[in-house]
Amino acid sequence: MKRNTIDKQILSIALTLVALLTVPILINPAKGTAFLNKVLNSITLNFGPLYLWACLAIFGFLLWLAFSKYGKVKLGNSKPEFSTFSWLALIFTAGIGSGIMYWGIIEWAYYYSSPPYGMEPLSVEAASFAPTYGMFHWGFSAWAIYCVPSIPIAYAVYIKKYPSFRLSTACRGIIGDRADGLLGKIIDVCFMFGLIGGIGTSLALGTPLLAEGIHHTFGVEKTLTLNLGIVVSLMIFFSICLYFGLKKGLKLLSDWNLYLYVAIAVFIFIFGPTAFIIASFTDSVGVLFQNFFRMSLYTDPVGKSGFSEAWTLFYWGWWFSYAPFTGMFAARISKGRTIKGLILGQLIGGTLGCWLAFAIFGNTSMFYEMAGIVPVLDILQNEGAPAAILASLQALPLGGIILILYLLVAAIFLATTVNSAAYTLSDVASKNLQIGEEPARWYRVFWGVLLTSISIVLMYGDGLEALQTLSIITALPLVFIMFLMIASFVKWITKEYESIMVQQENDASGDLPTRETEVVSQKQQKIEAPAILSKTRLEN
Structure with missing residues (x-):
């Protein structure tokens, strides 16, 4: 009998x-957006410091x-399913998108023209x-x-x-069997709701950039027809990838996307303003490490610059809305890795991947503005960010x-993100799946x-700005859910650490016999063979 896997x-x-x-x-984009903005203002006013x-x-x-003893725990007793490069590529392309x-090439311009701290x-x-x-x-x-949801x-x-x-599964250490009931359903739906807001934000940013590139080229x-055409084309593209699954579809797409991304960065680094890139980065x-805590907790309660x-609250809301999805996706592809490896791989690998864009793409654009080669700020103010991005790229050699x-890399990034999100949503909304x-x-x-259809509907109704705002709103319940997951994980691992390590040491010694073990085994067989033969003769 065929199992029903649809929840x-x-x-x-x-x-x-x-x-x-x-x-x-x-039905009414203006009123819908105004309502969401009121909710957003209330959240940032009352819960901003919480984020x-x-x-x-x-x-x-x-x-x-x-760096604690718990970092040594291995997540499963098998070897990693993917190579380190493919693993990092999957995590990076799924979590970052276009x-x-x-932002990597143009974000500096906003801070330069409207800086913080007065x-x-x-x-x-x-x-x-x-x-x-x-x-x-x-x-x-x-x-x-x-990273944090991937661990529990x-x-x-x-x-x-x-x-x-599911998120509800990772909360079992605290909520117990209620993970199978209404509370568990609420937790999982909150995640799905947040992810829809996060994906909408990615599409809201990626689609105009691709449209500007097609217009320019x-x-x-x-x-609107061009925007809809882009989204539909992406939908067809990643539906094919989804059909082929994780290893044949998403893995190959992520690998080649990262190859192209690094290749473009290396070309710009070599043939662009290399000295300025190195000096500015x-x-x-230095500025980041000196001001990390100030930047992390900056609220400007007196100046009220906004x-x-x-920026910071918008980004943290965006990351929180995406976090359960990236955590689920990272967990699915991280079997066989240690907790320490999973954490450092995401924190260091993901950060360096993003810094590559700001160090090379962003500083190149900034250099062109400072040197008077491209009036980036003027284009940004008069024509918008996509036009300023393309003008900076056009000024490069070739x-x-x-x-x-x-633009190809941006399109693949966007497709990969929606791709991974659809994969994760289908996983959460399934049941009775085997390991x-x-x-x-x-x-x-x-x-x-479904994800792209939502974007098309909102694009037609001019509601993408509302969906972008929604990413911060939907992130609020996820903040509490993530701390619930952390508490559940800590409860589990502090109780079970010793038994886990003993089991994993036994698995390791059993799976990987040493040469000495093999020699002892052979000697034991030689000793036991005559004894068995003698016993057989006596019995006969």
């Missing part, structure tokens, strides 16, 4: 929430965990902080938020042997070719089509 209860709740979100915005403290606490917890291709716009001091803040927002803090989820599946990669007029690292709300490759079993092919494709 109809979670699916119906999630689809109902999606309908409640999209239909009002589609900041939560992020800092999570970062500290991960550092402690990685946002890094968008600094003079366009000043030397503002120029020092401008490339640094992007590295901060996309650095260790961001990847700490991304992986522990629950590979150590506790629970068959599900081929002269196609920038219209070096200065930014800088923290517009600018036309680099521009096309850059290592993937959701049904049609179900994976269904979620990919």
